[in-house]
Amino acid sequence: xxxxxxxxxxxxxxxxxxxxxxxxxxxxxxxxxxxxxxxxxxxxxxxxxxxxxxxxxxxxxxxxxxxxxxxxxxxxxxxxxxxxxxxxxxxxxxxxxxxxxxxxxxxxxxxxxxxxxxxxxxxxxxxxxxxxxxxxxxxxxxxxxxxxxxxxxxxxxxxxxxxxxxxxxxxxxxxxxxxxxxxxxxxxxxxxxxxxxxxxxxxxxxxxxxxxxxxxxxxxxxxxxxxxxxxxxxxxxxxxxxxxxxxxxxxxxxxxxxxxxxxxxxxxxxxxxxxxxxxxxxxxxxxxxxxxxxxxxxxxxxxxxxxxxxxxxxxxxxxxxxxxxxxxxxxxxxxxxxxxxxxxxxxxxxxxxxxxxxxxxxxxxxxxxxxxxxxxxxxxxxxxxxxxxxxxxxxxxxxxxxxxxxxxxxxxxxxxxxxxxxxxxxxxxxxxxxxxxxxxxxxxxxxxxxxxxxxxxxxxx
Numbered sequence: 001x002x003x004x005x006x007x008x009x010x011x012x013x014x015x016x017x018x019x020x021x022x023x024x025x026x027x028x029x030x031x032x033x034x035x036x037x038x039x040x041x042x043x044x045x046x047x048x049x050x051x052x053x054x055x056x057x058x059x060x061x062x063x064x065x066x067x068x069x070x071x072x073x074x075x076x077x078x079x080x081x082x083x084x085x086x087x088x089x090x091x092x093x094x095x096x097x098x099x100x101x102x103x104x105x106x107x108x109x110x111x112x113x114x115x116x117x118x119x120x121x122x123x124x125x126x127x128x129x130x131x132x133x134x135x136x137x138x139x140x141x142x143x144x145x146x147x148x149x150x151x152x153x154x155x156x157x158x159x160x161x162x163x164x165x166x167x168x169x170x171x172x173x174x175x176x177x178x179x180x181x182x183x184x185x186x187x188x189x190x191x192x193x194x195x196x197x198x199x200x201x202x203x204x205x206x207x208x209x210x211x212x213x214x215x216x217x218x219x220x221x222x223x224x225x226x227x228x229x230x231x232x233x234x235x236x237x238x239x240x241x242x243x244x245x246x247x248x249x250x251x252x253x254x255x256x257x258x259x260x261x262x263x264x265x266x267x268x269x270x271x272x273x274x275x276x277x278x279x280x281x282x283x284x285x286x287x288x289x290x291x292x293x294x295x296x297x298x299x300x301x302x303x304x305x306x307x308x309x310x311x312x313x314x315x316x317x318x319x320x321x322x323x324x325x326x327x328x329x330x331x332x333x334x335x336x337x338x339x340x341x342x343x344x345x346x347x348x349x350x351x352x353x354x355x356x357x358x359x360x361x362x363x364x365x366x367x368x369x370x371x372x373x374x375x376x377x378x379x380x381x382x383x384x385x386x387x388x389x390x391x392x393x394x395x396x397x398x399x400x401x402x403x404x405x406x407x408x409x410x411x412x413x414x415x416x417x418x419x420x421x422x423x424x425x426x427x428x429x430x431x432x433x434x435x436x437x438x439x440x441x442x443x444x445x446x447x448x449x450x451x452x453x454x455x456x457x458x459x460x461x
Contacts, residue, residue, distance in 0.1 A: 002079050003094060003127060008040040011128035012154075013096070015118055015137035016050035019043075019067045020060050022138075022160045026084040030091050033134060033154050037089020040080065042096040042128070043071065044121035046114055058169070071095065096125040108148065115142040123149060187400050188371065189286030192407040194392055196381075197277035200412035202436070203385035204273050206266040207419050217420075218262045220429055222254055225318035243321040250319050261315045268311040269423060271456060272435040274383035274413065275308055280394055283374040290369040292399040297362040297379070301387030304356035305380045308437050311456035314429035350375050358382075369398070383413050 005011075010033055022028060030039055054064040070093065073081050080092040098121045103109065109116040119142055122135055135146035136154045138161070143153045209217070227250045232242055261268060280297060284290055297304065345351045347367040356362045356379055364377060383390035389410055396405040420426075423433050431438065441453060 003040070005127045005129065005132075008038055008128065009132060010034040010037070010039045010134055011132045012039055012041045012134050012136045013044060013118070013122035013125070014041055014047065015135070015139065015142055016047045016114075017138045018136055018156065018160070019047065019051050020054060020063050021162065022156065023162050024066070025070065025091070025093065029157075029159055030084070030089050032157065033136070034089055037091065039089050039091045040128075041083070041091060041093040042122075042125060043093065044096045044098060044118055044125065046117040046121060048095075050114060096121065097127070098124045099126060100124075106149070109145065115139070116145060118142055119145045119149060119151070122146065122151060186288060187286070187402055188284050188288045188290035188369070188398060190290065190396055190398075190401070190405040191283040191285050192394055192396060192405055193281040194394055194407055194409045195279045195281070196409070196411055197279075198436070200414055201274045201276050201383050201390075202414045202416065203383050204270055204416050204418045204423065205385045206270050206423070207417070209266060209420060213420070214262055214265065217265060217426070217429075218258055220426065221258055221262070221315040224314060224429060227318070228321055230321055241321070241323060243323075246319060246321050253316065253319055257316050266420060268456060269313060269420060270385055271309055271311045271382070272431075272437055274302070274385060274390075275380055275435070275437055276411070277378055278304075278381040278392060279376060279378050281374060281376045282369075282396065284369050284371045287371055288400065289371055290398040290401060291367070293366040293369045294397050295362075295364040295377075296395045296397075297364075297377075298393045298395070299360050299381060300389070300391040300393070302381055302383045302390045303358045303360055304362050305358050305382065305454065306355050307452050307454045308380055308440055309358075309382070309454045309456055310437050310441060313424045313431060350377070352377075381411070383411060385413070385415055389413070 012030075012033060018028075019025075025041070030037070033039060051064050051067050054060040055068075057064065070081060070083065074095050080094045082090075083093050084091040101111070101117075101120045101124050103111050103120075106120065109120050111117060111120075118137075119135065122133060125133075130150070131152075134152040134154050135142060136156060137143050138156050140155075143155055146153050227246070230242055230246065278297075280295070282295065348370060350364055350366045350369075353363040353365055362377075362379060366375070369375070381390070381392065390413055391408060391410045393408040394406065423431065425432055
């Protein structure tokens with residue numbers, strides 16, 4: 001190598017991170033090392049190997065190839081390559097020629113460690129004086145080893161580094177995010193909210209009745225509802241008040257309906273507790289209507305019902321005499337009812353596909369849920385005292401919605417272990433501890449509107 005070493009007051013041995021992670025060699029702030037120069041940059045074999053290994057790297061390949069192109073004239077016979085002439089300092093680059101390293105003389109240097117090899121090759125490079133040699137790196141490890149072995153060092157500052165680059169993986173992720181954002185601009189933005197009419201519910205786990213207790217309850221129910229007496233009219237009439245079916249209906253009540261009710265008496269009493277109103281609110285907050293919208297509400301550890309359920313402690317009501325009238329014989333539907341039954345829901349209306357009847361799921365559909373609108377649905381929910389929790393999940397899909405919108409709540413339960421006698425007066429078959437449903441019932445009675453209630457076992461078949 002025909003190099004005039006005396007003209008270079010500084011010979012810089014660069015680490016691979018200067019070649020791969022820093023800006024182009026000609027644009028680096030070399031004046032931090034020597035303001036006047038000239039400076040000769042020497043590339044040792046280990047640095048060449050590390051740069052070559054990155055020629056197929058996703059992020060560093062372009063920089064590795066650029067560095068190699070800079071060194072290409074050296075393979076054609078040039079002793080140095082000018083990489084910067086002005087402003088000062090002038091900087092040239094060359095390949096280092098290193099003699100064999102006697103590793104046994106340097107036990108602190110591990111020949112298998114790239115940093116140690118760079119330092120050792122800087123020490124054994126032919127040509128420059130020891131005082132002119134400077135190891136340049138961003139990393140602490142090679143600089144520490146170089147200093148311990150008498151070499152000058154320079155740690156590059158942040159100004160040497162390239163601006164943060166985006167890897168191919170990051171570019172792909174950003175591109176996918178842009179595609180996702182574009183798709184979101186073409187889909188509805190749905191806001192879901194579930195709420196309850198009260199923060200928690202009281203539920204009772206009622207212990208099983210003994211056979212004697214069950215027989216006593218059945219006898220008390222029958223005793224409290226004796227068969228009504230009827231008076232026969234002396235004049236026969238198709239509009240007579242005497243109910244000839246009462247005896248048969250009462251016998252059926254006494255022998256079938258009451259025993260059937262009492263057989264599950266504990267569960268019937270439990271039924272009165274743990275009920276509350278659940279409200280689901282959906283809003284389309286975006287700029288695009290939701291097409292073929294479907295809402296699925298699912299209950300875990302309980303059920304949905306279209307009305308409150310009340311199971312009377314005194315069992316199904318005993319039959320009463322039927323009073324007939326001409327209106328009982330033929331009661332046609334009104335014209336309004338007929339028209340209403342034939343009407344099809346509008347495309348913007350929400351339709352409950354099947355009314356909840358102690359159901360685990362409710363489905364609600366809307367053909368076209370306009371943007372900027374909201375819809376609220378209310379249903380009665382009941383928590384099962386024998387389940388682990390009472391959870392409501394809402395899942396919403398639409399034809400132009402990518403994926404699904406979801407929300408859920410868990411209703412806190414105050415679980416109490418009770419007996420029938422704790423809750424019911426066994427002489428009168430009335431509640432000792434009124435369920436929340438009773439308060440709603442009292443308001444309904446005062447308003448003469450019981451449409452919000454289902455009375456368990458009340459049908460007189």
